[in-house]
Amino acid sequence: AQSVTQLGSHVSVSEGALVLLRCNYSSSVPPYLFWYVQYPNQGLQLLLKYTSAATLVKGINGFEAEFKKSETSFHLTKPSAHMSDAAEYFCAVRGSGGSNYKLTFGKGTLLTVNP
Amino acid sequence: DAGVIQSPRHEVTEMGQEVTLRCKPISGHDYLFWYRQTMMRGLELLIYFNNNVPIDDSGMPEDRFSAKMPNASFSTLKIQPSEPRDSAVYFCASSSHPGQGDGGGLSVQFFGPGTRLTVL
Numbered sequence: 001a002q003s004v005t006q007l008g009s010h011v012s013v014s015e016g017a018l019v020l021l022r023c024n025y026s027s028s029v030p031p032y033l034f035w036y037v038q039y040p041n042q043g044l045q046l047l048l049k050y051t052s053a054a055t056l057v058k059g060i061n062g063f064e065a066e067f068k069k070s071e072t073s074f075h076l077t078k079p080s081a082h083m084s085d086a087a088e089y090f091c092a093v094r095g096s097g098g099s100n101y102k103l104t105f106g107k108g109t110l111l112t113v114n115p
Numbered sequence: 116d117a118g119v120i121q122s123p124r125h126e127v128t129e130m131g132q133e134v135t136l137r138c139k140p141i142s143g144h145d146y147l148f149w150y151r152q153t154m155m156r157g158l159e160l161l162i163y164f165n166n167n168v169p170i171d172d173s174g175m176p177e178d179r180f181s182a183k184m185p186n187a188s189f190s191t192l193k194i195q196p197s198e199p200r201d202s203a204v205y206f207c208a209s210s211s212h213p214g215q216g217d218g219g220g221l222s223v224q225f226f227g228p229g230t231r232l233t234v235l
Contacts (some may be wrong), residue, residue: 041228043119043206043227043229044158044206044208044226045226046224101164101165101170102160103160103209105158106157108157108158
């Protein structure tokens with residue numbers, strides 16, 4: 001079964017600093033991976049997705065993620081944090097075979113941006 | 116497109132009462148998902164429908180929970196009787212068919228704003 005682990009439930013950075021949110025996956029097949037963002041009192045929005053076309057994936061709002069098979073990782077980065085990036089971020093992996101409709105989410109990482 | 120619509124946005128009820136949460140998926144999407152989000156357990160899939168038919172309800176916690184999808188544009192999640200431990204944010208999401216090959220592009224789930232349920 002597929003699973004994801006997000007390292008660090010809370011990350012705090014200064015405005016303008018690098019953002020790095022970590023996600024490691026476990027999958028018996030080549031995975032499809034996603035990053036979602038949840039702003040306060042809102043639903044989840046897709047940031048970016050990895051579908052094997054390219055290992056470096058660019059998403060919205062300046063975020064990108066790199067798929068590293070050797071490390072089973074899909075970390076999310078942004079070169080310069082903005083106050084508006086403060087939110088909770090979820091990594092997710094899509095199921096395979098008969099479960100390819102399902103997404104399994106990590107526990108989430110809350111990003112705080114300090115002025 | 117209005118996106119996934121959920122109602123109510125907030126619900127406060129007393130233990131033992133029936134609660135009904137509503138969802139309107141994005142038009143044309145044939146998959147609908149109900150999730151529950153809590154601090155302790157994170158985001159959990161409760162049930163999902165394909166073409167209005169419940170396919171997998173293994174995440175439904177108890178018989179007190181039931182979900183229906185009478186047509187392609189409407190679904191309900193009902194809790195009867197409600198208990199304080201049901202307090203959570205409930206999300207509805209919809210997607211089109213996952214497809215083959217680069218199916219990741221077709222299996223993106225779009226989430227509604229959620230219903231925050233508080234059971235006293």
